[in-house]
Amino acid sequence: MIDPGYLTLAESARLICSREMSSLELTGALLERIARLDGALHSFLLVTTEAALAQARQADAEIARGAYRGALHGVPYAAKDIIDVAGLPTTCHSKILQDNIASRNAVIIDRLNQAGAVLLGKTALHEFATGGPSFDLPWPPARNPWQLEVHPGGSSSGSGAALAAGLVALALGTDTGGSIRHPASACGVVGIKPTYNAVSLQGVFPLSFSLDHAGPLTRTVGDNAIALAHLLTPEVAARMGCGSGAAPFADIGAGLTGMTVGVIEEFYGGADVDAEIAAATDAAVQTMAALGAVIKPVRVSPLNTYNACGRVLMQAEAYAIHADWLRLRHQDYGERGRRRLMAGALLGAADYVKAQQLRAQLAREMVEATRDCDVVVTASSLVFPARIDDADEVERTYDRAARMPFNVSGTPVLSLPIGFSRAGLPIGMQIAGHAWGEAQVYRAAHALEAALGLTARHPPRFL
């Protein structure tokens, strides 16, 4: 049998559709990898073995009688444990919700069920998508498959780690200030934060309603496009120019010739940016130019302005959710989560309103500054992830990232691997688009990914 660990979603779909491999074989093989390898990684909080095998058998039976549903039929996936699956716990990786059983599916789980996908389990995260990595929670934090002592990024840590370790080819995440793109960068996989409101958040526990997004993480750009297409309603898909089938974004392979790529160099041009990351980002831009893109500098407000604006919004909105629990059960939070969430108590109404006003201005600025570009690129993390047990250093890395601007603007943005450090850690870069411009983002990312040829490189420990 084909080694299933690093099959892409697209390869899995082809093999299942042609019945060269059954969903049951693939699901069973991935469950075996999880059982064998995840003890060191802690990427899953819950593995739904029996239900997964039952879903896989059902998929095989349907395909055998000619009722093939499409590219996700029989394909395993994992969901961040902040997303409701009826009958399963949604813990948000917190003692606060340790006994919380979801009564209904999130809309995106329903959509994947309709596509015939097979849920392998729920993945680890930072507590309530903000407080991590933490060692004082009921479950340990996920580790980075490239170096187990290193932070895998967050908050969708388990989703990124499981993908990089070859435990699954599709995982769902959420992104309020970079929580899909951070683990994508740190673990060397692909993650997209789509346009605000493009993917339903119904049934996803909120962190900050006006900044929250849900989206897929995968190991390749093409897989990501397939996955996103299955999360959209037909109306949203039409607005994005997204079809169906194995290549839902028809122009994904059209290449970079004729595209104008803006570069927000200011976000990663400062003295506190790691030199290897800056150099890799510049090299990726040069590669895009060599592939035919027209490169254009883009100037926007300083990164700190975007980060501060987003921080106020996130803290205020998150505090509104957690205020009662923080007052009555604050010892049930982990230290990092408790502190991050309590910070919202220190903000006033004026702070929040001013931040929303600033946000509207920044969103307009981003539209104006990128009007002549098809996509814009910038770095993702400005420094490499810290040791996971070095709390102070982890804290220092949090503001040293260029991800929050796109939560503030609400525009789509994808992180993909563009290289590796001398120490062997992945380097990610962001490609952002206009609202509803995911097709252009995928087209640019697909061309760059093909030129860089990194998709076959995996963490040696998990081969």
Place this chain on the structure above:
Amino acid sequence: MTQQSASDDDFRARLSAAGLEGLSPGDLAWLRAAYDKARAFRLPPDCPVTKRPAPVFEPPCRPVHD
């Protein structure tokens, strides 16, 4: 009252208003740093906060971006 003592009073008042009492010294120190960071942030001078506010939030699905 000095600026520092006014700031200390405001910090304590906000925690008290939120019912966040009996916190550990570590939590208090972390929150004080977060408080100071929030206070240090100033809006850009051209941000029109003293004018009629724009809509509180304009997601890109609204016509403003069309």
